[in-house]
Amino acid sequence: MEQARRQIDELDQQIVALLEKRMKVVEQVIAIKQAQTREILDSEREEKVMEKVTNHVKHPQYRPCIQSIYEEILKCSKEYQASKMGK
């Protein structure tokens, strides 16, 4: 059990680092959207993100869980953009 949980802790650290990296790139997107007065939501792009993510999943049994996580990531991404853009 301890060994498994140590592995989970290590993976969580990596996941958080990657999510922080993703949010850093979202900061760039915010600047571009402000400069080009573009909408926060881009449904076409979100469909592509979800499609790519779904295709990256190698084990079909994990697909629903990973898709749910990504839906939440996209939601947080838009909420963060809205908060930064004063919307």
Ligand SMILES: C=C(O[C@@H]1C=C(C(=O)O)C=C[C@H]1O)C(=O)O
């Ligand atoms: C980051 C963007 O803004 C929104 C959030 C997305 C994301 O976090 O991947 C994708 C599309 C947009 O609805 C973007 O337009 O690329």
